[in-house]
Amino acid sequence: MSPLIYVLVGITVFITHALEAITGFGCTVLALPFVTALVGVKTGVPILATLAWILALYIVITKWRFINFKEFGVIVLFVGIGLPFGMLAFKNLDAKILKKILALFITLTASWQVYRRITRPGVVSNSDANGESVNCPAAPEAAISKTFWGRLPYYLILVVGGMVHGAFASGGPLVVLYASKTLTDKGSFRATLCLLWTTLNTLLLINYLRSGVFTAPIVSGTAGMLPFLAAGIVAGEKIHHRVDGDLFGKLIFLVLLITGLFMLMF
Incomplete structure (x- = not known):
């Protein structure tokens, strides 16, 4: 990796992983087009998967008290059904077309949610003992039903997310749509999603280890990105604690919108 490539990949890692440190999702899908263009798919994907695992594990370890284990169990259950x-079902179909359909759905949904949050007044933030905002990331929205039948459409979103993830590992945005309606505060939203990414990426990394993916260039490339990852975590943590719940809700769907656009373009 030349010095110029190293710096460009590092800047990409810093920005995208800072975003995930703020919101709890998005680093890999946002970084993937740029990093793979610079270093190739076989090198870029394992590096990004490892960095995403480290970031998610850090959030899980340091913010474990915010994890909503009940909702985590629900997500794993229904995603597991669809996987x-x-x-x-998608083994013999055109994955490119299906990805574009998914990307269009995510883009339209996120665009509508961003528009609603910009044009509608936000809710008043509640604060915890540390003065941090704790209102729902999905605000301003009606509270989701607590009954099974009331939540069924959202459970179906998780099942579809599992199907999409099983087909081509891109079901995360659909999980985010569910989580934005059911997790009650920004800390819980971020920590619970990071537990999910830690779980999924652990399985992925085990498969990489068994398959001999981690060659010397990939290991050294990953190690070289750790300072940029650390800087992204520090920056993201500071911003996360200063963002109120209403702005956090806008940020979630803005990142989803960017994710959808990236999936459409690449």
Whole structure:
């Protein structure tokens, strides 16, 4: 990796991982087009997967008290239901077309939510003992039903997310749509999603280890990105604690919108 490539990849890692440190998602899908263009898919994907795992694990370890284990269990259950169907049903279909359909759905949904949050007044933030905002990331929205049938449409979103993830590992945005309605504060939203990414990426990294993916260039490349990752975590943490719940809700769907656009373009 030349010095110029190293700096460009590092800047990309810093920006995208700072965003995930703020919101709890988005670093890999946002960084992937740029990093793989610079270093190639076989090098870029394992590096980004490892960095994403480290970031998510850091959030889980340091913010474990914010994890909503009940909602985490719900997400894993319904995503798990969809996962094998995705592996089977999409095996012989055109993945590129399906990805574009998914990207269009995410882009339209996120655009509508961003528009609503800009044009509608935000809710008054509640604060915890440390003075941090704790209102719902999805505000301003009606509270989601607590009954099974009331939540069924959102459970179906998770199942579809599992199918999409099983087909081509891009189901995360659909999980975010569910989480934005059910997790009650920004800290819980971020920590619970990071527990999910830690779980999924642990399985992925185990598979990489078994397959001999971690060659010397990938290990050295990952190590070289650690300072940029650390800087992104520090910056993201500071911003996360200063963003109120209303702005956090806007930021979630803005990142989702950018994610959808990236999926459409690349």
